[in-house]
Amino acid sequence: MTATPILELRGIDKSFGSVRVLHDVSFTVHPGEVTALVGDNGAGKSTLVKCIGGIHPIDGGEYWCEGRQVQVHSPRDAAALGVEIVYQDLALCDNLDIVQNMFLGRERRRGLVLDDATMEEMAAKTLEGLSVRTVKSIRQQVSSLSGGQRQTVAIAKAVLWNSKVVILDEPTAALGVAQTAQVLELVRRLADNGLAVVLISHNMNDVFAVSDRIAALYLGRMAAQVSTSDVTHSQVVELITSGRSGDLGLAHSNGATA
Amino acid sequence: MTAAVTPEKPELPGVSGASKKNEEAGTASLRSVARTYAERVRGGELGALPAVLGLIVLCVFFAALRPVFLSELNFANLLTQGAGSIAIAMGLVFVLLLGEIDLSAGYASGVCAAVLAILLTDQGWPWYGAVGAAILTGTVIGLLLGLLVAKVGIPSFVVTLAAFLGFQGIVLMLLKEGTNISIRDRTILAVANDNLSPALGWLLLAVGVAVYAAIQLRQNRNRRHRGLTTAPLALLAVRIGGLAVLGAIAVHLLNQERSRNVIVDSLRGVPIVVPVIAVLLVAGTFLLQRTSFGLHMYAVGGNAEAARRAGIDVAAIRVSAFVICSSLAAVGGIIAASRGNSVDPNTGGSNVLLLAVGAAVIGGTSLFGxxxxxxxxxxxxxxxxxxxxxxxxxxxxxxxKYAVTGSVLLVAAGVDALSRRRAVQR
Structure with missing residues (x-):
């Protein structure tokens, strides 16, 4: 276990109107680790991620980043802390090339003019750092890329900004077998490079393939956050479907154990 | 990419083209550049290829049937005839890039031309004041249309269709129920009717080619210096040489005497509208290809949601596209007024808008944004x-003529739709 978590949420509550979506959720993320966030549909995964990303303000609880308590009210605040989210629908522009997409909205300029050479250099360096060798040219249009390559570009875009925490929302949901392996390898490499990675996934194989730690949400509560090596496939499935598995998980009333 | 200035090879990937591998820097070979280009064409990115081929075929066809088509007089006529709708079409490119349409651009040019004529003739303004006011009128029109589309959320088709009708009425009101106002200001008349002196034509061409070559070579050197892949020098030579040769042929032809009666009036030199259009072309190309604003324009047209998430102010981009479109329509109106020596209720009317939309689409601008x-x-x-x-x-x-032009527009839109489908299928 690493000393201080890079990101720590304590007792987060979030309601939409009268619907309480998150109950007293605690969640920690460590640098150099892949934390898988699992849970059934409606368990609150997306809401939790949007709270982390500053899209939804939290109603109660504490948001700690690198050992300091912080206030996150907008996506800009989250980005300033080094938190980047890669959404499921990738938000890439098909008619732009890889470099243009990676820098979209944050272009480098020299005076009025775009500094294409610098951006191309930085993009190439980032992709190289991630050992991405599958794209033929970083000046090719995104429309000509495969699903896995697009996911790679979206992830590289998040990494480009010296981010510390990268949250991936179901990055392999729409991919084939080979491309899934490609993206998982990239996810692992991000963590090995020292980033904290949060991977949202429904796929147990993916979760066990790359994660160091698993956090299971059940009906808006954190059922358990455990080391991947300590649990089995079926235990995680039980945590997802019933919120508990043996001595793991939610007790009858409250009190999550981990 | 300033490659857009070379009309003969418009789609060749430029210095920042798609012809490089990111792991090995160096000069891409001419062959790999050609192969990448062929791949892009096959992938449905036809770019300006159909327009260039069409232009060649049409010129050969008409030249074979009517030799006078190739005369210097007709060549000059062709340029002055096309200039007005080219200016309007340039503006429409910005709106079409976002997947919107401006049906009112034709009559907007009419309104601006009417403003110009009234200020020049009735109010006795100097030409620069009147031109400024006409372009400002275009800007205000564009602002209005853009706000209605981007902020209120009315589809651009409806907003500009309403404006199409409205502006037609405004022109009639401005011109006192259809009288025409003739223009006597020499400067304005000169735009479409006078020519540069032959020497000035050569000078401008030389400066243009030199600046283009300098920019290209500097860019190339900068990239090589940083170890990024560069376009082969041969390609640069072809581009720069092509611009120089085509430009020289055009200037040479236009510098020939084309007056039928030299004693009465000498008629030679590059029409003044040509450098006017060239300046608009360079400025517009710079804006779209080399600035963040231009990139954001493409981003909004490609995926507005992605652009919004990237922090781009989508509404502001939309409004500015309409502002640019109507302002350029004003320039088109001024050119039309100059060419017609007058402004009447039909200025910017009838087929002007359709020809301009046709021009943009035939040239390779997608209707889908x-x-x-x-x-x-x-x-x-x-x-x-x-x-x-x-x-x-x-x-x-x-x-x-209408029927044929309409069919050509339909064919161009068809090519656009099919090539898009091809690109999506991959």
Whole structure:
């Protein structure tokens, strides 16, 4: 276990109107680790991620980043802390090339003019750092890329900004077998490079393939956050479907154990 | 990419083209550049290829049937005929890039031309004041249309269709129920009717080619210096040489005497509208290809949601596209007023808008947004002008001319739709 978590949420509550979506959720993320966030549909995964990303303000609880308590009210605040989210629908522009997409909205300029050479250099360096060798040219249009390559570009875009925490929302949901392996390898490499990675996934194989730690949400509560090596496939499935598995998980009333 | 300035090879990937592998820097070979280009064409990115081919075929066709088509006089006519709608088409490229449409651009140019004529003739303003006011009128029109589309959320088709009708009425009101105002200001008349002196024509061409070459070579050197892949020097030579040769042929032809009666009046030199259009082309290309604003324009046209998430102010981009479109329409109106020596209720009316939309689409700008360049308007505008001019020489009625131009627009839109489908299928 690493000393201080890079990101720590304590007792987060979030309601939409009268619907309480998150109950007293605690969640920690460590640098150099892949934390898988699992849970059934409606368990609150997306809401939790949007709270982390500053899209939804939290109603109660504490948001700690690198050992300091912080206030996150907008996506800009989250980005300033080094938190980047890669959404499921990738938000890439098909008619732009890889470099243009990676820098979209944050272009480098020299005076009025775009500094294409610098951006191309930085993009190439980032992709190289991630050992991405599958794209033929970083000046090719995104429309000509495969699903896995697009996911790679979206992830590289998040990494480009010296981010510390990268949250991936179901990055392999729409991919084939080979491309899934490609993206998982990239996810692992991000963590090995020292980033904290949060991977949202429904796929147990993916979760066990790359994660160091698993956090299971059940009906808006954190059922358990455990080391991947300590649990089995079926235990995680039980945590997802019933919120508990043996001595793991939610007790009858409250009190999550981990 | 300033590659847009070379009309002969418009889609070749430029210095920042798609011809490089990111792991090995160096100069891409001419062959790999050609192969990448072929791949892109096969993938449905036709760019300006159809327009260039169409232009060549049409010119050969008309030249074979009516040799006078190739005369210097007709060449000059062709350029001045096309200039007005090319300016409007350039503006439409910006709106089409976002996947929107401006049906009112034709009559907006009419309104601006009427403002120009009234200020010049009735109010006795100097030409620069009147031109400024006319362009400002265009800007205000564009602001209004853009706000209605981007902020209120009315589809651009409806907003500009309403404006199409409204502006037609405004022109009639401005011109006191259809009288025409003739223009006597020499400067304004000169735009479409006078020529540069032959020496000045050569000088401007030389400066243009030199600046283009300097920019290209500097960019290339900068990239090589940083270890990024560069376009082969041969390609640069072809581009720069092509611009120089084509430009020289055009200037040489236009510098020939084309007056039928030299004693009465000498008529030679590059028409003044040509450098006017060239300046608009360079400025528009710079804006779209080399600035963040231009990139954001493409981003909004390609995927507005992605652009919004990237922190781009989508509404502001939309509004500015309409502002640019109507302002350029004003320039088109001024050119039309100059060419017609007067402004009447039909200025900017009848087929002006359709020819301009046709020009942009024939040139390769997509109606679905996200794809297009300012040079498309020039290439497509030349195609439209050649059809109009050539069929006129062959003695066809305007009915036939309309029908043929309409069909060409339909074919271009069809090519656009099919190539898009091809790109999506991959």
């Amino acid at each position: 996200g794809r297009g360049r300012v040079v498309d308007a020039v290439l497509g505008g030349m195609v439209v002008a050649v059809i109009q001019n050539g069929m006129g020489l062959m003695g066809y009625s305007s009915g036939v």
